[in-house]
Amino acid sequence: MKWKIYHSRLANSGALNEEIIRQFSACYGAGQFDGSHWFGGHYENIYIEESCIPAVTVVLEHAVKYVHDLFGVDTKIGRNFWFNLAKTGQATGEHDHVPNGMNINYCSGVYYLKTPVGCGSIVFEGGQEIAPQAGELLLFPSNMKHHVKINSSLQDRLSLAFNLELPDG
Numbered sequence: 001m002k003w004k005i006y007h008s009r010l011a012n013s014g015a016l017n018e019e020i021i022r023q024f025s026a027c028y029g030a031g032q033f034d035g036s037h038w039f040g041g042h043y044e045n046i047y048i049e050e051s052c053i054p055a056v057t058v059v060l061e062h063a064v065k066y067v068h069d070l071f072g073v074d075t076k077i078g079r080n081f082w083f084n085l086a087k088t089g090q091a092t093g094e095h096d097h098v099p100n101g102m103n104i105n106y107c108s109g110v111y112y113l114k115t116p117v118g119c120g121s122i123v124f125e126g127g128q129e130i131a132p133q134a135g136e137l138l139l140f141p142s143n144m145k146h147h148v149k150i151n152s153s154l155q156d157r158l159s160l161a162f163n164l165e166l167p168d169g
Contacts, residue, residue, distance in 0.1 A: 005124060006139040008066050010059065010111075013135025017113045019055040021158065024083060024113075027052040036082075044092055045161075046083040056081065059111045059160055063137060067107060070139075073166055075107075081162035084110075084148075088155075091120060092148035097163050106142035111160040119157035120149035132159065 010016060027033060027048045035043025050056060060081065067075050084092065097108040110122065115132040122138070123129045125145040130138065140146070142163060151157050 004140075005128065005130070005144075006066070006070060008062070008137045008139070009135050010062055010137065016055060016058055017134055020053060020059070020160070021113055023053040023055055024048065024158065028083075028085075040090065042085070042087065042090060044084060046085060048083065050081075056160060059137070060162060063109050063111075063139065063162065063164060066137070066139065067164055067166070071166075075164040075166055080165075081160060084157075084159045084161055086120065086148065086151040086157040088151055088153065091150040094145050094147040096145050097142040097161075106163045106165055107139055108142045108144075108163050109137060109139045109161065111137045111162075112158075113160060114156060114158040116153040116155040116157065118151070118153040119155070120151045122146055122148050132157070 028046065032048060032052055034047040035045065036047070037044035064075050067073065086092070097106060112132040112134050115134045119132060121129045121131045123146060124140065
């Protein structure tokens, strides 16, 4: 597999994003989530069960199909997805998505739900910078380090991140 950063757009993403944001807001507001990576007074990763946000299935199925179309391989999702909510002034530090101590072949992705102007670009190792656009899906190798710049807008940025397990080889 030749890896780079791949882009895809979902059809009818406006209505889909509105539904995912509505479901996210209801579950998050009701405290139906787990969080990890507590920095600066907030969780960087917000985990919500798919049963609470069933609309994410459309995004995850699109990602699985996209990987299949690109590489001719089937993937597994499981429940390996989470949300990133960045308020004004928040950023995400450099990281990768390689599971600790695990030798599993993954690709990672991010799907943008809410991206106000100035909400912070994603920057990949090597300096490639991509300004987020609502409805856009990015796929990249899980071992590729990346970070997200400070959200300097006055609105929240919201994205859905995930890992897909690939077959060995």
